[in-house]
Amino acid sequence: MRAYILDEMIHPEVAALLPKVQLAVVPVGSCEQHGPNTTYNTDTARAYAFCKLLGEHYGEKLLICPPVTYGISIHHMAFAGTVTLRPETYIELLKDIAIALHKHGIPRILFVNGHGGNASSLNVAVHALKYAHGIDAYYTGMGFGVFDDAVTPEMGWSEKRGHASESETSQCMVLCPEVVREELHKGEVVEDFIIRGKNAPFRYGGMAFQWERDASANGALGDARLANPEDGRRLNDLALERVERTIDYILSHF
Numbered sequence: 001m002r003a004y005i006l007d008e009m010i011h012p013e014v015a016a017l018l019p020k021v022q023l024a025v026v027p028v029g030s031c032e033q034h035g036p037n038t039t040y041n042t043d044t045a046r047a048y049a050f051c052k053l054l055g056e057h058y059g060e061k062l063l064i065c066p067p068v069t070y071g072i073s074i075h076h077m078a079f080a081g082t083v084t085l086r087p088e089t090y091i092e093l094l095k096d097i098a099i100a101l102h103k104h105g106i107p108r109i110l111f112v113n114g115h116g117g118n119a120s121s122l123n124v125a126v127h128a129l130k131y132a133h134g135i136d137a138y139y140t141g142m143g144f145g146v147f148d149d150a151v152t153p154e155m156g157w158s159e160k161r162g163h164a165s166e167s168e169t170s171q172c173m174v175l176c177p178e179v180v181r182e183e184l185h186k187g188e189v190v191e192d193f194i195i196r197g198k199n200a201p202f203r204y205g206g207m208a209f210q211w212e213r214d215a216s217a218n219g220a221l222g223d224a225r226l227a228n229p230e231d232g233r234r235l236n237d238l239a240l241e242r243v244e245r246t247i248d249y250i251l252s253h254f
């Protein structure tokens with residue numbers, strides 16, 4: 001099916017489409033370092049490309065909106081060039097976007113998140129939209145958090161993977177190969193990496209961590225040299241299937 005991408009339309013086309021749109025989809029990314037492996041728009045480009053595939057699946061039921069290119073990247077500020085929003089700014093930004101789309105008659109808004117650091121603010125924003133503004137809004141991941149359970153030991157991937165590692169880079173190879181550098185590097189993961197995993201001391205809570213001290217000296221986890229488009233394709237197809245299940249639920253329940 002044809003995807004309906006707001007960035008690429010003119011207003012008479014949008015006006016004709018709006019009565020059929022059931023869900024606005026807003027990709028959200030970041031302007032954040034991804035080690036020596038992928039560029040600053042990694043999360044944004046990945047989320048936007050993923051949303052365009054959702055648009056092809058659902059046709060005129062979905063309006064694919066332009067991405068939010070900045071996010072919550074406070075923990076990466078030690079790396080040159082990372083730009084973060086304050087959570088309070090970001091939450092207001094997300095709300096303004098949803099309120100504007102809703103004013104045009106779109107009944108529901110789904111934020112599709114390419115960057116884990118945005119999740120807690122997205123959670124606040126969708127609650128504020130629902131309970132302070134009466135707008136149905138939702139958010140979902142689309143990256144390694146969604147497909148990580150399908151990584152098998154036979155693949156030989158690093159245990160401490162995720163950001164700028166083989167898992168994220170493999171998905172980039174499928175969705176936005178232009179962000180991937182030719183020469184890929186292993187992450188300089190700190191020995192007592194504390195952020196995720198069974199033994200993480202904050203597994204059931206959280207802390208304001210600093211990426212360069214608590215996760216990786218060169219900004220990357222895992223080993224991006226193991227990234228490949230074949231695994232990327234399989235895992236991304238699984239992520240699409242799972243997010244489509246979320247959208248099917250939204251469209252049939254609300």
Ligand SMILES: [Zn+2]
Nearest residue numbers: 042043163164
């Ligand atoms: Zn990322």
